[in-house]
Amino acid sequence: MFKKIQVAAASSVVATCLLCTAQSAPPTARVIELTADKDSRYRQGDKVAPTIQVSPGEHLVLRITAVKAAQVARDGSVHGLALLDKDENTVPGWRFYFHPGIQDVEVTAPIQPGRYMAVCIVICSDMHEDMGFTLVVSPPVSSEKE
Secondary structure, three states: OOOHHHHHHHHHHHHOOOOOHHHHOOOOOOEEEEOOOOOOOOOEOOEEOOOOEOOOOOEEEEEEOOOOOOOOOOOOOOOEEEEOOOOOEEEEEEEEOOOOEEEEEEEOOOOOOOOOOEEOOOOOOHHHHOOOEEEEEEEOOOOOOO
8 A cells, every 4th residue: 555655646746747847848939941042142932031020039940041152251151140120230149150051040039029130241242232031020919809
């Protein structure tokens, strides 16, 4: 009888620990796939310079496929990314350099709603100035009618 009580108590502790771990796990990040292409353009599928909608504070993984353009930086990076606010200040945590291949970068969307510009920060070709995309931060639309 005593062994049954011990087993039951141990099972209860394990179940409680698993429940606590599941509740405290970080939210799943949304993966956004982009290509930093050889023609110095950001693409999302067939869209050039896409507009990407996100929620304030949303956890994201940017999966960037970087393809070598005409020029390469001294450190070997072929493209870069900085997110700029409306005053053209870099958003903290949003500055990256990409080497050829696929890289995942984890970011958190800005809290402040608005339009943000993502720009390349590596001079990758003479078309570099036009390389970017737009990130629109807006609260999710409630589906409930009031």
